[in-house]
Amino acid sequence: MFLRPEVKSKIDSLWNKFWSGGIANPLDAIGQITALIFLKLLSERDNKHILEASFLGTDYASIFADNKLANWDEFKQLDSASMLETVRDVAFPFIKSYNKGTEFNKSVSDLAFIITKPSLISEAVESIEEIFNLLEQDGEGFIDSLGDMYEYLLSEISSAGKNGQFRTPRHIIKMMTELVNPKIGEKVFDPSCGTAGFLVSAYNHMLQPYTEEGGKLGVNLTDENLWNLLENNTFFGVDSDISMIRISMMNMMLHGIENPHIKQNDTLSKNFNDADSYDVVLANPPFKGSIDADDQNENFTIASKKTELLFVDLIMRILDIGGRAGVIIPDGVLFGSSNAHKQLREHLIEKNELKAVISMPSGVFKPYAGVSTAVLVFVKGGKTDKVWFYDMTADGYSLDDKRNKIADNDIPDIIEKYRAKDTEGYKQTKKHFFINVADIKANDYDLSINRYKEITYEEVEYPPTSEILGDIEALTNEISAELGKLKLILG
Incomplete structure (x- = not known):
């Protein structure tokens, strides 16, 4: 799946918001965007499991049971100042404690929340929500499109003079x-x-x-x-x-x-x-x-x-x-x-x-x-x-x-x-x-x-040279005749 122009436009806008919000290093911006996307997707998957459990009549404990405010659906409704505080103090620590003892947990051990402006976190959350909705309209799951979106984010690193990378289609x-x-x-x-x-x-x-x-x-x-x-x-x-x-x-x-x-x-x-x-x-x-x-x-x-x-x-x-x-x-x-x-x-x-x-x-x-x-x-x-x-x-x-x-x-x-x-x-x-x-x-x-590879050449037969010259002569006479008529018209 290749991203629609509307999705690319939203990602460009998100980049600009981080830039104007004081996070000019593209690698720093990607780290923050990646973490927010993960929170969004964890929330989506948790909601899916809750619905499946309800439909099948089985038990399922939400991963956010002890950290309700770490849930995307919860903190996205807060005002900007409260959202900044919640993502910093609740949501990011939730990511860092997720799946303790695993390679993933080790990879996020030094993940830091560096957004300091309330307006930036609320704008970032709103933009990611809009990107998600656009991908849903395409009939493509956001999870399956994650690599394509990330590829486009990485292309921005390349244009910024960093070591850009790209995904295999x-x-x-x-x-x-x-x-x-x-x-x-x-x-x-x-x-x-x-x-x-x-x-x-x-x-x-x-x-x-x-x-x-x-x-x-x-x-x-x-x-x-x-x-x-x-x-x-x-x-x-x-x-x-x-x-x-x-x-x-x-x-x-x-x-x-x-x-x-x-x-x-x-x-x-x-x-x-x-x-x-x-x-x-x-x-x-x-x-x-x-x-x-x-x-x-x-x-x-x-x-x-x-x-x-x-x-x-x-x-x-x-x-x-x-x-x-x-x-x-x-x-x-x-x-x-x-x-x-x-x-x-x-x-x-x-x-x-x-x-x-x-x-x-x-x-x-x-x-x-x-x-x-x-x-x-x-x-x-x-x-x-x-x-x-x-x-x-x-x-x-x-x-x-x-x-x-x-x-x-x-x-x-x-x-x-x-x-x-x-x-x-x-x-x-x-x-x-x-x-x-x-x-x-x-x-x-x-x-x-x-x-x-076997290369075959198709033999092309051309008319005799005398015939080609006759055609050229006839075409020349026709052009001359038409030019004569045009001169008469123009006086």
Whole structure:
């Protein structure tokens, strides 16, 4: 879902209110906005549970039973001065005490309320309420749209000269999840989790077999042990940005995962040494940048400072044998000529089963970035006999900055053909085909689709030169005649 102009306008207005209210640092503003959004969503979820309990005749104790004024619906009705005092002294301490002992609780331990003007808190609460109402009118749940709204907030950091980040579009995340196919009982990891979009998608995918069409997600999953596994020992993530960690924690918890394991760390540094630990990795690591050599982990198998290479090397290390990965990489990783590029591709082929290289059009990440990318799907261990390539030319949205929804969409075909590619019924086409590993090795392990895509040229027949010259002469005579008539008219 892409935000409507009305929603973006409300977010812009909210930014301006924080700026004029004395909070000029965008990171500080995001911290306050994130906490307020979380309070709003906790209130919404609590109200939903109360209604469900009333309908089913079951017992449910409100999470605000001992802190009624921490409830959004309560403090939003107060005057500005009382609201400021209540949010500062009741609501924010409520967040900091929520789910004690969990990774989330640790992530908000130093969360501070820095709004000092009563007018700003009342305006912020009013703006978030209006944004929520607009998203409700779109027929989209606010929780599902949280990542899109946060992405837009982050784009404001970029325009303010900070290190901006952007989310992977939801439909691309869903496609990758379908291809990798995580199952309940497997540990899922994202080494640069951002807003936890991949982890949420994996959770939804795992519950889909237990969901009736149009029904509540996972309604038919009745095994308490499996629920406990999902909630406490399935989803793991790392990010270096504490603001990202908080929003990803809130995002996961509001989707039903009460104890996500998301920590602050740099997975490329000496402080991260996980290996052979996860069954599934889904990731869109940072495309640009390099790491300080003094802080770089010593367990990498390639000599490079480029993060786009190191992250793929990292994923190969942290997967358990037989573990599966879906990772977005910039096209340069596929054909780069440096020793590190070639060695990384050799490791992908020789030490893993590289299942697929899906080339994506450069507009997929617009308006935030125009880089050409691909999705790698591989299994740790085994060997690669052949690699499946797919040339995605459309993802269901226009490839300009507007990203309007369109009919052309290769994603359903990618999922269908990927599942069918190892069966006798699969038929190769110009868009998707296999390349034997011997041919890849012969090309310095080049994995760019253009290296192997069959290019056909259609022969065009033109009329004889004498005929073309005759047509030009006739056209010239006709123009001259018309010019003569025009001169007579004009006198």
